[in-house]
Amino acid sequence: MKKFLAIVLALCMVASLGVIACAEPATEITLWTYPIGKWGNAEAVEALMADFEAATGIKVTVEYLDYTNGDDQVNTALEGGAAPDLVMEGPERLVANWGAKGYMVDLADLWDEEDLAQVNPSCVSACFTADGACYEYPVVMTAHCMAINYDAFKAAGADQYVDVESHTWTTEGFINAVNALYEYYGEPVADIYCSGQGGDQGTRAIVNNLYGGTFTNAEHTAYTADSPENIKALELLQSLEGVYFNAAENGGEEITAFRQGLLKMAFCWNIAQQLPGETTGNRTYDDEEIVFMSFPAEDGKAALCGGIWGFGIFDNGNADKIEAAKEFIKYFCDGDGTEAAVRAANYFAVRDVAGGNDISGIWADNETMNAYNVLMPYLGDYYQVTAGWATARTEWWNMLQRIGDGGDVATEVATFCANANAAAAA
Amino acid sequence: MNNSRSGMSRALVRRETTAGYLFLLPSLFFFLTFVVYPMVMCIITSFFDSNMGKNTQDVFIGFGNYVELFHDPIFIGALKNTFIIVLVSVPVVMIFSLWVANCIYDMKPWLTSLFRVVFYLPVVTGSVAVTVVWKWMFNNRLGIFNYLFKSMGIIEKNINWLGDSKYALACIILILLTTSVGQPIVLYVSALGNVDQSLVEAAEVDGANRREVFWKIKWPQIMPTTLYILIITMINSFQCFALIQLLTSGGPNHSTDTIMYYIYYNAFKLYRYGYGNAMGVILMIIIAVLSAIQFKLGQSDS
Numbered sequence: 001m002k003k004f005l006a007i008v009l010a011l012c013m014v015a016s017l018g019v020i021a022c023a024e025p026a027t028e029i030t031l032w033t034y035p036i037g038k039w040g041n042a043e044a045v046e047a048l049m050a051d052f053e054a055a056t057g058i059k060v061t062v063e064y065l066d067y068t069n070g071d072d073q074v075n076t077a078l079e080g081g082a083a084p085d086l087v088m089e090g091p092e093r094l095v096a097n098w099g100a101k102g103y104m105v106d107l108a109d110l111w112d113e114e115d116l117a118q119v120n121p122s123c124v125s126a127c128f129t130a131d132g133a134c135y136e137y138p139v140v141m142t143a144h145c146m147a148i149n150y151d152a153f154k155a156a157g158a159d160q161y162v163d164v165e166s167h168t169w170t171t172e173g174f175i176n177a178v179n180a181l182y183e184y185y186g187e188p189v190a191d192i193y194c195s196g197q198g199g200d201q202g203t204r205a206i207v208n209n210l211y212g213g214t215f216t217n218a219e220h221t222a223y224t225a226d227s228p229e230n231i232k233a234l235e236l237l238q239s240l241e242g243v244y245f246n247a248a249e250n251g252g253e254e255i256t257a258f259r260q261g262l263l264k265m266a267f268c269w270n271i272a273q274q275l276p277g278e279t280t281g282n283r284t285y286d287d288e289e290i291v292f293m294s295f296p297a298e299d300g301k302a303a304l305c306g307g308i309w310g311f312g313i314f315d316n317g318n319a320d321k322i323e324a325a326k327e328f329i330k331y332f333c334d335g336d337g338t339e340a341a342v343r344a345a346n347y348f349a350v351r352d353v354a355g356g357n358d359i360s361g362i363w364a365d366n367e368t369m370n371a372y373n374v375l376m377p378y379l380g381d382y383y384q385v386t387a388g389w390a391t392a393r394t395e396w397w398n399m400l401q402r403i404g405d406g407g408d409v410a411t412e413v414a415t416f417c418a419n420a421n422a423a424a425a426a
Numbered sequence: 427m428n429n430s431r432s433g434m435s436r437a438l439v440r441r442e443t444t445a446g447y448l449f450l451l452p453s454l455f456f457f458l459t460f461v462v463y464p465m466v467m468c469i470i471t472s473f474f475d476s477n478m479g480k481n482t483q484d485v486f487i488g489f490g491n492y493v494e495l496f497h498d499p500i501f502i503g504a505l506k507n508t509f510i511i512v513l514v515s516v517p518v519v520m521i522f523s524l525w526v527a528n529c530i531y532d533m534k535p536w537l538t539s540l541f542r543v544v545f546y547l548p549v550v551t552g553s554v555a556v557t558v559v560w561k562w563m564f565n566n567r568l569g570i571f572n573y574l575f576k577s578m579g580i581i582e583k584n585i586n587w588l589g590d591s592k593y594a595l596a597c598i599i600l601i602l603l604t605t606s607v608g609q610p611i612v613l614y615v616s617a618l619g620n621v622d623q624s625l626v627e628a629a630e631v632d633g634a635n636r637r638e639v640f641w642k643i644k645w646p647q648i649m650p651t652t653l654y655i656l657i658i659t660m661i662n663s664f665q666c667f668a669l670i671q672l673l674t675s676g677g678p679n680h681s682t683d684t685i686m687y688y689i690y691y692n693a694f695k696l697y698r699y700g701y702g703n704a705m706g707v708i709l710m711i712i713i714a715v716l717s718a719i720q721f722k723l724g725q726s727d728s
Contacts, residue, residue, distance in 0.1 A: 071694070072694045075694055078478065101478060102479060195588075195589070195677055196676075196677065197675060246566070246589055247588075247590075247678030248586055248588035248589030248678075262567050390696060394695050397675075401677050401678040401679045404678070423696075
């Protein structure tokens with residue numbers, strides 16, 4: 001009798017498990033997102049996910065990564081076979097790294113002729129590999145820029161070297177401004193931060209633009225930081241008393257020092273820093289005015305480093321989840337959720353029409369975003385998809401640290417290129 | 427009758443042994459899964475050129491990673507830095523914590539507890555919080571050290587403590603010391619409190635002074651604790667990682683790289699898993715050999 005009861009009980013438990021399994025939503029997927037605007041804010045993202053679930057019945061569980069440890073978390077998950085279904089970041093990770101290593105699902109089937117015509121061409125080119133595979137579907141983009149403390153510039157008489165209407169300046173103007181500020185304040189006014197951990201686009205952009213150098217060749221097959229233009233730029237930065245190579249500072253800390261008024265210009269900047277909200281927007285902590293600027297170039301026309309963000313799908317071998325993840329991408333990148341996704345990211349949409357809706361005017365009511373549009377024509381080549389990118393990034397920091405320590409520029413850039421190109425060829 | 431009794435006894439022993447093994451099973455499972463298996467995989471992977479690619483096959487290269495290691499100047503530098511950290515921090519932690527414990531263990535209980543709390547606080551405070559505070563103290567523009575040293579006329583202009591290869595490693599060691607002394611002090615206070623007082627009193631009656639009482643009576647009795655502290659402090663120093671990652675990321679120019687950080691750098695920044703694992707094996711061998719020597723010396727002392 002006891003045995004009979006035990007069997008009945010066990011059967012009931014098994015049956016109840018089946019009922020629970022049946023009651024679960026049709027598909028449940030996971031998204032890991034880096035802090036791209038409010039895509040790093042749980043409250044904002046949960047609202048987006050609730051809308052998506054209401055529209056599709058697909059439940060999305062979200063985890064939030066940061067730029068300090070996010071890559072390690074994803075890599076550990078990949079090694080352990082526990083990668084998320086979706087990840088939100090840029091082509092340098094999704095295409096050049098995880099995509100190139102074979103971890104991502106090819107999203108080429110999500111694109112039709114209309115999509116290819118609609119989406120910004122540099123975004124399309126960054127998201128596709130040379131052999132036609134697509135590992136990221138883009139949703140937003142921006143141009144990374146720099147910023148100046150305009151009140152400090154005026155106090156030092158350096159405002160004459162910047163054009164705050166067009167937000168551009170020349171290399172000569174930059175040199176004069178740095179010297180004027182240094183003379184006025186008596187201490188370095190700009191940092192070439194190089195402790196690592198993010199923000200590297202800022203230091204690359206200042207070096208590449210001063211004399212028209214490039215970071216890679218046009219085909220994105222080799223690193224070209226050892227060009228005479230780049231050497232000249234680094235020698236200039238090394239020689240300026242107002243510029244300090246700070247091996248104890250990263251991009252985030254440079255922004256903090258700039259907002260504190262300790263630095264008079266910041267190389268790690270973009271529109272997200274400029275918007276009021278979690279930061280103090282276009283003011284320093286002492287309420288001085290911050291003006292965003294293009295990087296200085298000899299002719300004033302810089303090639304700005306682009307930021308492109310979108311979604312990629314990890315190939316976890318589950319066709320249902322991959323299909324659900326693709327539905328997620330269509331909803332947020334070319335559907336009813338696109339406008340909300342773009343607003344949450346605080347950047348510009350990569351297309352004007354999404355899911356039949358005109359989204360070209362979503363920032364029409366935002367003065368700062370409108371003003372920032374002036375920099376978008378300067379968007380340069382998206383070279384972050386060059387092979388060996390992970391090594392190139394870390395080698396870049398090491399090179400700047402050695403130059404800051406008094407190393408010979410020509411020797412150090414040659415070492416950088418040798419190491420980075422070896423990684424690209426591997 | 428006897429046969430039947432011994433049969434029952436054997437059955438009982440077998441049942442108890444089985445039960446014992448069953449009780450051990452959960453921890454054995456975790457030990458095998460999370461300690462032994464990763465160790466074995468670490469050793470195996472160290473013989474491969476492994477880069478985490480899903481579509482790329484790991485290539486067996488024998489001792490290739492080990493040969494490369496000893497031709498890699500950054501690894502040699504990291505090894506040197508690791509030994510500097512161990513050689514400085516272990517004796518300082520041992521001596522300082524023994525001195526503090528000896529001073530406070532026979533104070534009034536509330537005073538002993540107060541000191542224990544003061545020294546143990548950095549241990550229980552999150553390492554990230556501790557590191558952020560130290561980072562601000564070492565800041566080249568607003569840091570308190572620059573302010574104090576300039577006020578006292580020791581330095582003329584601000585020093586970038588963590589950004590200058592001359593000072594960065596020393597700063598790391600200083601922070602490591604503050605976070606490492608808490609546990610040894612607590613252990614020593616406890617060990618000194620357990621020293622047989624009758625032996626101490628007998629020695630004092632025989633005319634032994636404080637120094638003689640300490641070295642002849644207390645020191646031998648706290649030797650097991652000393653050995654334990656020595657080994658855990660050494661292992662912690664060898665495995666110094668979080669401080670480096672949060673403060674300097676191994677910079678400037680690899681001047682604060684340790685083996686642990688360089689393992690992380692190769693495995694997770696450069697995706698060279700085989701190479702990173704080879705370093706892990708070297709670190710494991712170093713720690714095992716030094717621990718064995720310490721055990722041997724400790725046993726011969728006792």
